[in-house]
Amino acid sequence: MNVQNTIDLCRLKEMLSYQKEKKEEIDFQIEILERLINETSKKEKEETQKWLSKELNT
Numbered sequence: 001m002n003v004q005n006t007i008d009l010c011r012l013k014e015m016l017s018y019q020k021e022k023k024e025e026i027d028f029q030i031e032i033l034e035r036l037i038n039e040t041s042k043k044e045k046e047e048t049q050k051w052l053s054k055e056l057n058t
Helices: 003-057
Strands: none
Touching: none
């Protein structure tokens, strides 16, 4: 392996490491968004059920 190939390989490793870090950050953000969506959906469902129950009882 010559010097240029070694330098290129090191740069590629750095780029890969950076991309892996970014992927972890994005995966974490996705998980948070999914949880927020699920919580919101559950809350809306509960509110809708309460409203419907109230309407049916009147």
